[in-house]
Amino acid sequence: MQPAIHDAATLRQQQLRRIIRSHRRRDTAFGVLGLLAMMVGVLTLAALFTGMAIDGIPRLSGDFFTSFPSRRAGQAGILSAWVGSILVMGVTALFAVPVGVAGAVYLEEYAQKNWFTDVIEINITNLAGVPSIVYGLLALGMFVYTFGLGQSILTAGLTLGLLILPIVIVTTRESLRAIPQQVREGAYACGATRWQVVHDHLLPYGTPGILTGVIIALSRAIGETAPIITIGALTFIAFLPPLPFSGDPPAGVFDWLFSPFTVMPIQIFNWTSRPDPAFQQNAAAASFVLIFMTLGMNALAIWLRYRLRKNIKW
Numbered sequence: 001m002q003p004a005i006h007d008a009a010t011l012r013q014q015q016l017r018r019i020i021r022s023h024r025r026r027d028t029a030f031g032v033l034g035l036l037a038m039m040v041g042v043l044t045l046a047a048l049f050t051g052m053a054i055d056g057i058p059r060l061s062g063d064f065f066t067s068f069p070s071r072r073a074g075q076a077g078i079l080s081a082w083v084g085s086i087l088v089m090g091v092t093a094l095f096a097v098p099v100g101v102a103g104a105v106y107l108e109e110y111a112q113k114n115w116f117t118d119v120i121e122i123n124i125t126n127l128a129g130v131p132s133i134v135y136g137l138l139a140l141g142m143f144v145y146t147f148g149l150g151q152s153i154l155t156a157g158l159t160l161g162l163l164i165l166p167i168v169i170v171t172t173r174e175s176l177r178a179i180p181q182q183v184r185e186g187a188y189a190c191g192a193t194r195w196q197v198v199h200d201h202l203l204p205y206g207t208p209g210i211l212t213g214v215i216i217a218l219s220r221a222i223g224e225t226a227p228i229i230t231i232g233a234l235t236f237i238a239f240l241p242p243l244p245f246s247g248d249p250p251a252g253v254f255d256w257l258f259s260p261f262t263v264m265p266i267q268i269f270n271w272t273s274r275p276d277p278a279f280q281q282n283a284a285a286a287s288f289v290l291i292f293m294t295l296g297m298n299a300l301a302i303w304l305r306y307r308l309r310k311n312i313k314w
Contacts (some may be wrong), residue, residue, distance in 0.1 A: 015205065019075055025077050032075055035217060038238065055281050056284035056287065059285035060289075061286050063077060064077045064282075065078060065082070068078055069262075069267065069270075070238075073276055073278030073279045074278065076271075076279070077238070078264065078289065080237045081262050081286065082241060083241075083266060084153070084235060084241075085263045087153050088153055088157050088240060088254065088261065088263055089156070089157075089222055092160040092164065096214075099161075099165060100164075100165050100169045101168065101172050104172035104173045105198055107121065107169070107173060107203070108172075108173050108176045108177065109194065127272070132163055132226045132227050133230060136226055136231055138229050140230050140232075143231070144231055149258070150258060152260065153257050154257040154258060159227050160224060163221060164217035171209065171214075175206035175208075175213070182199055184201070198274040208305040211304045215300060215301030216301065219297045219298055222263075222264070223294065225265040229269075233263060233299070235262065235267075236262075237262045242256055245300050251293060264290045264293070268287055
């Protein structure tokens with residue numbers, strides 16, 4: 001009996017080794033496949049970025065950033081475009097961030113879990129995947145024609161704010177859900193109100209994730225073209241929005257909100273549509289600047305998340 005038992009144990013060990021080797025081969029194959037898939041995206045991006053840098057870097061100069069667009073490619077710049085992008089992004093953030101965070105806090109901490117909130121959550125998730133041109137058409141009918149805001153910086157900021165609002169809500173809710181339930185229970189046990197729990201515990205602990213989601217949403221908005229074209233952004237603009245209390249008569253504090261505008265993607269689109277190779281070089285340089293603006297926003301998100309997570313003590 002003992003040899004038979006020994007042979008059975010040996011057979012089981014051999015089968016186990018074969019199963020382990022098979023699983024290891026599958027893990028290795030999956031890892032290689034994942035690496036190849038990642039390299040396809042990385043190498044494609046690197047090739048495009050390198051070609052853009054080769055064409056655009058020679059055009060970058062101080063005059064390129066401080067000059068208005070021109071019919072002469074050598075004199076054209078992106079002053080009105082990058083200023084317009086910053087102003088539009090400011091309006092977008094001021095609208096989308098408070099509304100998105102407040103909506104997420106309400107849905108996650110205050111709203112009752114019933115069919116009505118389920119419908120709201122489903123619609124918010126679906127809105128995050130709606131094509132941006134739909135938001136442009138919505139803004140054209142609502143902000144431009146119904147509310148009479150015109151083709152202005154305010155209209156563009158509200159349009160992009162609606163575009164990224166579902167993203168802000170979803171990422172904020174995920175950040176709140178990631179906070180351990182014991183934090184809420186401990187605060188309630190000490191007699192804290194619901195608002196005190198949210199204000200003193202949940203929002204500080206969830207801020208790293210919330211900021212990351214906000215910056216990622218703004219990074220998407222800064223490169224959007226379709227909704228901005230739909231509401232009537234100018235492709236050629238040789239002036240800046242009025243500064244408060246400047247000019248004669250003096251401009252009001254908020255007059256710049258109703259000024260015509262252009263943004264970086266619109267300027268790039270305008271230059272790429274021209275056959276002159278010099279304008280193509282300008283478009284490559286502007287695209288290079290836009291990519292660095294986006295990378296800078298993402299780097300800021302990573303840095304803020306790192307700093308805030310170091311300061312959090314559970």
